[in-house]
Amino acid sequence: MSEHLHKRPHRLPPRYPVTIRRLQWLTPRVANLVLHGPELSGFEPADPGSHIKLILPPPGVTDTPQPLRHEGRRPVFAEGVTPPFLRTYTPLRYNAETLELEVEMLLHGDSPASNWLRSARPGHNIIAAGPRGGWVPPQDGDWYVVLADDTGIPAAVQVLQALPDRPVTALFEVVDERERRPLPAVPDDLPCWLYREPQGLTAGVPLEQAVRESQLPAGRGYVWMALEAGAMRRIRRHLIEDRGLLPECMVTRGYWKLGTSDHPDGDYGTE
Incomplete structure (x- = not known):
């Protein structure tokens, strides 16, 4: 990184x-x-x-x-x-x-x-x-992708507010529709809300599926993500190995980990 x-x-x-x-x-x-x-x-x-x-x-x-x-x-x-x-x-x-x-x-x-x-x-x-910590988004991107689960939405909102006027995709994963809410200074139609219920999906699965099914635009892009550590690593690996995205064009944060209490800070998934 x-x-x-x-x-x-x-x-x-x-x-x-x-x-x-x-x-x-x-x-x-x-x-x-x-x-x-x-x-x-x-x-x-x-x-x-x-x-x-x-x-x-x-x-x-x-x-x-x-x-x-x-x-x-x-x-x-x-x-x-x-x-x-x-x-x-x-x-x-x-x-x-x-x-x-x-x-x-x-x-x-x-x-x-x-x-x-x-x-x-x-x-x-x-x-x-x-x-x-924090991230100053580079202003030279042709497009941006922001991914977050329940734990990463507040940080993702700040990132969205700091992006330049370029095409942006934002995917937010929560438990169910009751967790969908208005976000400050973010257009209502910008984040696509993904739900784990009622299907009973494991945390990170809806985001991973959505990324694998998505089409990334041409040009130089940046991806910022904050979510469950295992899902973050799988998405990061997919973007690098299958999509050819450069590691230096990604900010990846594992905010928590399934089965673990008090996951340590600084998990960037770069090992």
């Missing part, structure tokens, strides 16, 4: 104590959280598709516990305090005037983050860290 497609800073990102100001369920599985805090005055928006860490409280605790100190990168907590856990999300929108940061969270099985989201309420306090 070429250096200009991915940024990999190694310094510890800044952390911002924030309070949930508003929480709205957009679909049965997706909630929009508006986070607020005076320290967000130092938040610096990153490139499209960047990510932040949300540091969330352990089960049974309302607010994220603060460490007593840090020993290098490791936080040290008071005796008897259960440490928080971290999960990765897209900073969807940042308002410097109101010091608000919007994040979309997904109910994703019986996971710690999903269980926290079910009980989250306005007034609860957590910590946001970042942002990092």
